[in-house]
Amino acid sequence: MTVFKEAGQLLRIFIGEANRHGRMPLYEWIVQQARSQGMAGATVLRGIQGFGANSLIHTTKILRLSEDLPVVVEIVDTEEKIEAFLKTVDPAITEGLVTVEKARVRMYRAGGNRKARS
Known part of the structure; x- marks a missing residue:
């Protein structure tokens, strides 16, 4: 379990909904x-609208492009864990944008005895 003392990092991975890792959506693989x-x-x-390096607008307003909407995966953890994680996911992200920012963690709490869903 991650222990925060306020200092953390926010990792944001901007990709398209259609990006894949094997047969799985890339965002789903990243979360796993x-x-x-x-x-x-x-x-x-x-996202409901956006564009990336190729300047192609992806939006829910145009039916044919609504299959590749923008997706952002956000993860907050310690600097060490974020850096180690980036080494794992870097080769799988063939297009997109990855940012890392300082994050000041004010609280990190788990709920009661909830069972994890698979």
Whole structure:
């Protein structure tokens, strides 16, 4: 389990919904890797519009492009764990943007005795 003393890092991975790792969506693979490496947690956010390095607009407004909407995977953990995790996922991210920012963790709490869902 990750122990924070306020200093942490926020990892953001900006990819497309259609990006894959093998047969699996890349965002799903990234979350599975984060869980298996004991990261503090991961959240996937699906955008309604965006563009990347190729300047192609992806939006829910155009039916044919709505299949590749922007996706952001966010993970907050210690600097050491983020750096180690990046070594795992770097080869799988063939297009997209990855940022790392300082994060000041004010609280990190787990709920009651909830069972993990697979």
